[in-house]
Amino acid sequence: MTAQSFRVGWIGSGLMGLPMARHVLAAGHDVTVFARTPARAAPLVQAGAGAARTVADAVRGADVVVTIVSAPADVEQIYLGEDGVLANAAAGTVAVDMTTSAPDLARRITEASADRGITVLDAPVSGGPAGAQAGALSVMVGGDADGLQRVRPVLDAFASEVVHHGLAGSGQLAKLVNQTLVAGITLAACEAFVLARTGGLDVELVADSVRPGVAGSSLFDFVWSRLREGDLEPGFRLDHLRKDLGLVAEAAGDVELPGTALVTELVDKVRHQRGGDCGTQALVTALMEWPT
Amino acid sequence: MTAQSFRVGWIGSGLMGLPMARHVLAAGHDVTVFARTPARAAPLVQAGAGAARTVADAVRGADVVVTIVSAPADVEQIYLGEDGVLANAAAGTVAVDMTTSAPDLARRITEASADRGITVLDAPVSGGPAGAQAGALSVMVGGDADGLQRVRPVLDAFASEVVHHGLAGSGQLAKLVNQTLVAGITLAACEAFVLARTGGLDVELVADSVRPGVAGSSLFDFVWSRLREGDLEPGFRLDHLRKDLGLVAEAAGDVELPGTALVTELVDKVRHQRGGDCGTQALVTALMEWPT
Numbered sequence: 001m002t003a004q005s006f007r008v009g010w011i012g013s014g015l016m017g018l019p020m021a022r023h024v025l026a027a028g029h030d031v032t033v034f035a036r037t038p039a040r041a042a043p044l045v046q047a048g049a050g051a052a053r054t055v056a057d058a059v060r061g062a063d064v065v066v067t068i069v070s071a072p073a074d075v076e077q078i079y080l081g082e083d084g085v086l087a088n089a090a091a092g093t094v095a096v097d098m099t100t101s102a103p104d105l106a107r108r109i110t111e112a113s114a115d116r117g118i119t120v121l122d123a124p125v126s127g128g129p130a131g132a133q134a135g136a137l138s139v140m141v142g143g144d145a146d147g148l149q150r151v152r153p154v155l156d157a158f159a160s161e162v163v164h165h166g167l168a169g170s171g172q173l174a175k176l177v178n179q180t181l182v183a184g185i186t187l188a189a190c191e192a193f194v195l196a197r198t199g200g201l202d203v204e205l206v207a208d209s210v211r212p213g214v215a216g217s218s219l220f221d222f223v224w225s226r227l228r229e230g231d232l233e234p235g236f237r238l239d240h241l242r243k244d245l246g247l248v249a250e251a252a253g254d255v256e257l258p259g260t261a262l263v264t265e266l267v268d269k270v271r272h273q274r275g276g277d278c279g280t281q282a283l284v285t286a287l288m289e290w291p292t
Numbered sequence: 293m294t295a296q297s298f299r300v301g302w303i304g305s306g307l308m309g310l311p312m313a314r315h316v317l318a319a320g321h322d323v324t325v326f327a328r329t330p331a332r333a334a335p336l337v338q339a340g341a342g343a344a345r346t347v348a349d350a351v352r353g354a355d356v357v358v359t360i361v362s363a364p365a366d367v368e369q370i371y372l373g374e375d376g377v378l379a380n381a382a383a384g385t386v387a388v389d390m391t392t393s394a395p396d397l398a399r400r401i402t403e404a405s406a407d408r409g410i411t412v413l414d415a416p417v418s419g420g421p422a423g424a425q426a427g428a429l430s431v432m433v434g435g436d437a438d439g440l441q442r443v444r445p446v447l448d449a450f451a452s453e454v455v456h457h458g459l460a461g462s463g464q465l466a467k468l469v470n471q472t473l474v475a476g477i478t479l480a481a482c483e484a485f486v487l488a489r490t491g492g493l494d495v496e497l498v499a500d501s502v503r504p505g506v507a508g509s510s511l512f513d514f515v516w517s518r519l520r521e522g523d524l525e526p527g528f529r530l531d532h533l534r535k536d537l538g539l540v541a542e543a544a545g546d547v548e549l550p551g552t553a554l555v556t557e558l559v560d561k562v563r564h565q566r567g568g569d570c571g572t573q574a575l576v577t578a579l580m581e582w583p584t
Contacts, residue, residue, distance in 0.1 A: 185509075186470065191552055192473040195544055217508060288547065
């Protein structure tokens, strides 16, 4: 163990959590993992992590706790439940929730953590499974600056960019801003694809013209390359985008975002027709005939 | 004059045409310019171009004609009118229309040019005034491949990317695909900005988190940097975007593009309230209170 090595309680070993935790192990930290589906934690245990049978087990004796699970309901239970982080972590622990979740919930958990001497940060990431595997995620952090300072060595194991956005909840809100952009660009890329394809253009050549210009982005490249191959597999699942869009609507409150509302409506239409397991590029099927 | 030097008849000396023609002059070609407003051609004449009093004057004796004007109606008159390109250019001339215009009109002009032995290409550009000044435009070409081959030395004077998309009209359609994407990203960037600003985030920090991710693009950077400064000046004028969106709707025909239709509606709302001379980032004013 090096001087900067931590005992890390790690909750969640899915598409994102597993490769992130691997980087943390590789950086020399001592990781104890809990996953609701124990088989998912197995690759980490094989790589040297300890196995915890409960959240409480993973959290006790940790300096740092990282949670990255599916949805706000899971986050709420993991932090505020009887078996959870706040009830079982030692005073002085810094816990980092990296799930994309609700800013309000992040504030609520931070308030609840204060009289226990536990620091909770909200720190969702962008970059997807590819970024997680490459250790090149962008982390958006809300909450106590000193707490962030302390856990930086753990975050740096898998992040290429860490930005502190302010008080509790601001990391989540920054992520939702990013997802608003992701949703709108995905629809725009699908509509542009429909215009190109129905107009008889060679979409690969069009991508060559678009890519170097102001509208080029790696999301555009992703959507068009999948659509060109007729491939609707995820990448980024429609159900996950839908979850994020619900959080955007909740965070926006009375503020109307008509483009985002339109994407939400089209996402629901495609989920109804094809299920939510397909990739976000399947939005195109709401716009044109698509071979099934 | 070098071996690859052409006599170029140049029609149009606006925000795009002027810097493009400067590059053509600097590359050693012999340029004769016509502008509807003669004062606009003056900087080119001062730089060594000949001045033409009519389109016909600019076109006679040219090997290559370049037109870059405002709208399809101008293009139609310049090519098909009595004083126009087809009536006055010599057989063997290659004429390149770089205006963003209608694919149908491009096809119509190409058909009309055939029995006169003139080659007409549709070749709109992306990159804006900044790209024109830097000589780094992306050119989307439709029409005869041999004709393109012959005018490449002229295009290369101001282009960093030249892609041949196919038959007449395909360059225009590729540009409209690009504009569909530009429109959608502009709205998405405005909605994301509204969520960030009304949620109390530091938008500069949010841009730092978004930029390296999948949704980062130079258009996002442009929109957010202007909005952060409270600056609604163009960049890219709302009236020009509206013109392009009309061409998109015309080219799409029966194909519905609901996101693009929504942007069009919001653009019209803002033009009605603030006029069409403001920049496309003024779309934000349809979404939130904005200081006037």
